[in-house]
Every structure is written in structure tokens, then in C-alpha cells.
Amino acid sequence: MKTKIVILFFLIICALLACKKQGIEESVNYSSIPVLPEIPYVYPKAVTNELATLGRVLFYDKNMSLNNSISCSSCHQQAKAFCDNQKFSTGLEDAKTQRNAPSIFAKSGRMFWDGRAVGISNAVLRPIKNHVEMKFEDLDKLAAKLSKIVYYPALFNSAFGSLDIDSLKIQQALLSFIENFTFSNNKFLQSLTNEHILNASEFNGKILFFGKAKCSNCHHISGTLGSNGYGSTNESFNIGLDLAYADNGVGSITNNANENGNFMVPTLLNVEYTAPFMHDGRFKTLDEVVEHYNSGVKNNSNLDPLLRNTTLVGNMTEAQLLQQFDVNHDGIITNNEISSIPTQQLNLTVSEKKNLVDFLKTLTDPSILSDKRFSDPFKH
Numbered sequence: 001m002k003t004k005i006v007i008l009f010f011l012i013i014c015a016l017l018a019c020k021k022q023g024i025e026e027s028v029n030y031s032s033i034p035v036l037p038e039i040p041y042v043y044p045k046a047v048t049n050e051l052a053t054l055g056r057v058l059f060y061d062k063n064m065s066l067n068n069s070i071s072c073s074s075c076h077q078q079a080k081a082f083c084d085n086q087k088f089s090t091g092l093e094d095a096k097t098q099r100n101a102p103s104i105f106a107k108s109g110r111m112f113w114d115g116r117a118v119g120i121s122n123a124v125l126r127p128i129k130n131h132v133e134m135k136f137e138d139l140d141k142l143a144a145k146l147s148k149i150v151y152y153p154a155l156f157n158s159a160f161g162s163l164d165i166d167s168l169k170i171q172q173a174l175l176s177f178i179e180n181f182t183f184s185n186n187k188f189l190q191s192l193t194n195e196h197i198l199n200a201s202e203f204n205g206k207i208l209f210f211g212k213a214k215c216s217n218c219h220h221i222s223g224t225l226g227s228n229g230y231g232s233t234n235e236s237f238n239i240g241l242d243l244a245y246a247d248n249g250v251g252s253i254t255n256n257a258n259e260n261g262n263f264m265v266p267t268l269l270n271v272e273y274t275a276p277f278m279h280d281g282r283f284k285t286l287d288e289v290v291e292h293y294n295s296g297v298k299n300n301s302n303l304d305p306l307l308r309n310t311t312l313v314g315n316m317t318e319a320q321l322l323q324q325f326d327v328n329h330d331g332i333i334t335n336n337e338i339s340s341i342p343t344q345q346l347n348l349t350v351s352e353k354k355n356l357v358d359f360l361k362t363l364t365d366p367s368i369l370s371d372k373r374f375s376d377p378f379k380h
């Protein structure tokens with residue numbers, strides 16, 4: 001008898017807990033309704049403007065998180081160039097993300113600091129399921145929740161011609177919205193056709209960026225701003241931030257020890273607004289970033305050869321080279337030997353460092369902060 005009561009009690013508790021869980025997932029926050037323009041804004045890269053408009057609402061809707069407290073825009077805020085100026089971001093129940101939130105761009109190729117997803121379409125649903133970020137693991141339940149929210153059926157209907165909601169449609173809409181995050185109308189691009197637009201400091205910075213400071217070797221900015229867009233590339237590098245990394249980055253995804261401490265090359269577009277910098281937000285200012293490359297590179301065994309004092313190697317005869325290092329068939333020094341080459345010292349003067357920072361600020365498109373097509377439709 002006693003055990004029966006205990007079992008019954010246990011079952012009731014389980015049922016209550018299950019209800020509670022269900023309740024959280026299904027409860028909806030109606031406190032605010034999006035206000036949208038009568039004629040949709042124009043999104044040049046979207047399949048239709050209606051699809052991108054739906055994406056905009058989803059991006060800003062806190063109902064997309066398990067407890068209605070977080071939206072994509074909590075960490076990717078327009079007023080902060082679609083990041084949040086925090087070292088680490090705050091997700092559900094005050095949990096912190098493990099990396100710095102990057103500004104979002106319409107880029108292709110490997111996404112996230114460790115390159116774990118390819119393309120925006122494979123990246124947009126991950127934050128929804130992520131335990132720290134939005135914690136909505138079951139996307140079918142999310143679709144069911146959205147279909148009960150007054151404004152969604154009509155929005156899905158104008159985007160897809162049907163009232164049905166599913167995770168694929170949510171993904172397509174978010175993708176369609178984010179694909180329009182281009183924000184590249186900047187002074188640097190204008191300088192390609194009109195050099196006089198740059199002042200003397202910015203101009204010197206440009207010469208340094210593409211020359212002595214070697215920045216453009218990894219940050220491929222050009223007329224098209226890099227093959228996969230917007231100053232980031234599909235490559236990852238170890239830039240010697242630490243002798244021993246707390247976060248192995250790309251190496252933790254590829255399980256290749258030679259890539260421990262490698263991180264994907266971030267875009268430099270609008271970098272003026274996206275502090276703090278690096279995957280862990282360790283640098284508060286661009287001056288600190290430039291000082292890192294100038295004098296602070298650490299001799300990590302995976303450090304990219306470009307950030308070593310290769311002029312030492314360049315000045316050696318082939319015989320001296322072979323005597324000192326193991327060189328493979330392509331003439332590249334193999335990893336173990338390479339760590340005996342000291343790290344680069346750019347020996348930039350105070351004004352050269354300022355020139356580089358001034359040049360980085362020519363990559364700013366101020367419209368990122370205010371373009372109404374990307375603004376919060378719930379704020380009115």
C-alpha cells in the first residue's frame with residue numbers, strides 16, 4: 001500500500017514536471033506585436049521581400065527562445081553593428097556564451113569562429129537550439145508555438161502561400177533576411193575609384209595594411225571584399241594570442257592538433273563598432289589589436305609562419321636554410337623547426353600605428369546602425 005502511494009506520488013510529480021516543461025515551451029509572450037510597413041521594404045538579395053520581412057520579425061522575436069526572454073537581436077544588436085559589445089554574451093537565465101558574438105554578415109563559406117558550419121543557411125538554426133543562447137531544442141515545438149501567435153500565420157502565408165509553419169521555412173526566412181546584411185558602402189571602397197577621398201593618415205594606413213604590416217595576406221579586402229565576401233576568408237590561422245590556448249578553436253572541430261588555436265579570419269567591415277575584439281573579446285580597442293601584431297605575437301608552435309620574422313629566413317642562402325631547418329619538397333619549413341624562428345616585430349612608429357587604426361575605420365558603413373529595413377519591428 002505504502003509503495004503504491006509512493007509510486008502514485010512519483011507519477012504525479014513527473015506529470016507536473018512534464019506539464020511545466022510543456023508549459024514553458026508553449027507559453028507565448030503577446031506583450032508586443034510587430035509593426036510592419038504596408039508595402040514591404042526592398043531586400044535586393046531575398047527571393048521575395050515578404051520572405052525577408054518574415055525573417056526580420058523572427059530575428060527580433062523573443063518568442064523564438066524557450067522562455068521568451070532572448071531573440072537573435074539580444075546578442076546581434078543593430079545599434080552595435082549586430083554584435084553586443086560584450087566580451088561574452090548573455091543567453092537564457094544569465095548563462096554566458098563561450099565566445100565573443102561577431103557582427104553578422106552576408107558571407108559564405110565556413111561560419112562561426114571555429115568554422116563548424118558552412119554557409120548562413122547551416123548557421124541560423126543553431127543558435128535557436130543552443131543551450132546557452134535560445135535553448136529551443138525541438139524545432140517542431142517551436143513551429144507549433146509560432147503557429148499560435150496571432151501575427152505569424154499571415155506572415156508565413158505571404159512568404160510561402162500557405163499557413164503551415166515548419167523549421168525549414170523558419171530557416172529560409174532567417175537566411176533571406178541575413179543575406180541582405182551587406183553594409184559595405186565605405187570610404188575604402190570609394191577610394192578604389194577616387195584615391196583623394198582618404199586623408200593622409202588613412203592613406204598611409206592603407207599602404208601599411210597592404211604592405212609592411214602584412215594584414216592583407218589574411219584579411220583579403222579588395223574591390224569585392226574577398227572571395228567569400230566582406231573581408232573574411234575561408235581560412236583559419238593561429239595568430240599567436242597565447243602560448244597555450246584555453247580554446248582550441250578550429251582544432252577542436254577538425255581534431256587536427258596543428259590547428260589548435262586557429263580561428264577563422266573575421267571580417268573587418270565596420271570593425272570600428274564591433275569591440276571587443278578576437279574570439280574571446282580580449283582586446284578592448286583597435287590600438288590594442290594593432291599592438292598585438294606589432295609587438296605582442298606569442299611563439300605558439302602553431303603560429304602562422306607569416307607572423308614570424310621571416311626576413312631572417314629570407315636573408316639566408318639555401319645552404320644555410322637547409323642546415324638550420326627541415327625543408328619539405330615545396331621549400332616550406334616543417335612545423336617543429338619553424339618555432340625556432342622568432343615572432344615578428346613590426347617596429348611600427350606611434351604614427352604608423354595610428355595610421356593603421358585610421359585605415360581600419362575607413363571600412364565603416366554607418367548605415368549599419370540605422371537602416372530601417374534591419375530595425376526592430378517590435379519597437380515602435
Ligand code: HEC
Pocket residue numbers: 059070071072073074075076089090091092097098099100101102103104105110111112113114120123124125127128132133134174
Ligand atoms: C546569447 C547570444 C546569442 C544569441 C541569442 C544569438 N547569437 Fe548568433 N552568435 C553568438 C555568438 C557568441 C557567436 C559566435 C559563436 C562561435 O563562433 O562559436 C554567434 C555567431 C553567429 C553567426 C556566425 C557569424 C560568423 O561570421 O561566423 C551567425 C550567422 C549567427 N550567430 C546568427 C544568429 C541568429 C540567426 C540568431 C537567432 C536565431 C542568433 N545568432 C542568436 C551569440 C548569439
Ligand code: HEC
Pocket residue numbers: 209213214215216217218219236237238239241262263264265266267268271274276277278279280286289290293304306307356
Ligand atoms: C596570419 C593571418 C593574419 C594576419 C597577417 C593578420 N590577421 Fe588579423 N586576424 C586573423 C585571425 C585568424 C583573427 C581572429 C583571431 C582570433 O580571434 O583568435 C584576426 C582578428 C583580427 C581583428 C579582430 C576582429 C574582430 O572582429 O574581433 C582585427 C581588428 C584584425 N585581425 C586586424 C588585423 C590587422 C590590422 C592586421 C595587420 C597588422 C592583421 N589583422 C593581420 C588573421 C590575421
